[in-house]
Amino acid sequence: MTNETEIILETFVEEHLSRLQEQTLVTYKRNIIEFLDFAQIPLQDVRPSDVRKWMAHLNHYEPATIHQKIASLRLFFDYGVEEQMVEKNPIYAIELPKLKDRVPEYLTREQLMQLRMLTNRSRRERAIIEMFYATGVRLSELIAMKQTDIDWEGRHILIRKGKGKKERLVLFTPECEQQVKDYLKERADEQPYLFLNSKGRPLQSRTLRLMFEGYSKQLGFKVTPHTMRHTFAAHLAEKGMPLVHIQDLLGHDTIGV
Structure with missing residues (x-):
């Protein structure tokens, strides 16, 4: 070059x-x-x-x-x-090779329950799982979350660094609120980030990926941060939420996630 x-x-x-x-x-x-x-x-x-x-x-x-x-x-x-x-x-x-049609992988409600039970051993891990499931955020968005981004009264969080640099507000569930608050009560630091690693430093994407690899081995089925994103979307669709609304929550221009 x-x-x-x-x-x-x-x-x-x-x-x-x-x-x-x-x-x-x-x-x-x-x-x-x-x-x-x-x-x-x-x-x-x-x-x-x-x-x-x-x-x-x-x-x-x-x-x-x-x-x-x-x-x-x-x-x-x-x-x-x-x-x-x-x-x-x-x-x-250039003519590109044809892509296979892929059905997005997501967890059944039974598998989600198993994952929740597995992570009950750690308030931090349990809170992370619930935040992924309740908001459908990307891995990069979760590790960038700061405590000041949360509006507890309105029960929503500002996603500042979405794909394409778009900001959006995402609601979270009472269950997510409780799990995150329980985790924060254990913290005695002044770090601004919502989630830290086991050493009290800002969470890194590699750490999260290794955590999820461990979950997959212990549970016997594949689960990744992106699986949680698909699960969020799939479970909302099962409840009858219009796809266009799910698309907005995911911060995507199209429904493919």
Whole structure:
């Protein structure tokens, strides 16, 4: 990759910081570098055939992963066209592999009860599970929550860093309120974050993922933070809530979560 291309890539990342989540940008940047290292040609010389060769090189990946990698390139080359660094975007001539229709995984009410019983051993873990289930928030949104974001009287929480940097208010249940209050009573720190790790420091996404991996092993069925998000949506749909309202609560432009 030439110095000029490196500068273009860094400028692309900087200009998209306000539009995309940081982790999304990290993934996109990695995908773009991976392609450029494979192609070994100047940016302005990239043709659809070069992208197809890369896709053939990626044939051991799932179609969804290939779609994500190509989406990274599409956005990057769109930026290149806008800034007149390349004449056209080669990605628009690419036919992507078909995606399998996937039914979102969610917990049955029996499985949810088992998860609640398992996490009763820890007020913190129990409160985390209830917050995921009661609000449908993303993992990144949960770890970013601060105590000052909660309106206890109105029983809602402000989600400040949603996808696409959108803010939204999300209601939570009396059960969630009780579990979180019980957890906070155990705290004797001055940390602003709602959830901390076992050492009293701000919670990290890796910590949560490892917790959920442990739950999956102990319960015998898969459960992840995203499973909780699907469960939130599915259980509201079962109660008859219109999909458009569920979509708003999830902070999504479409119902696919």
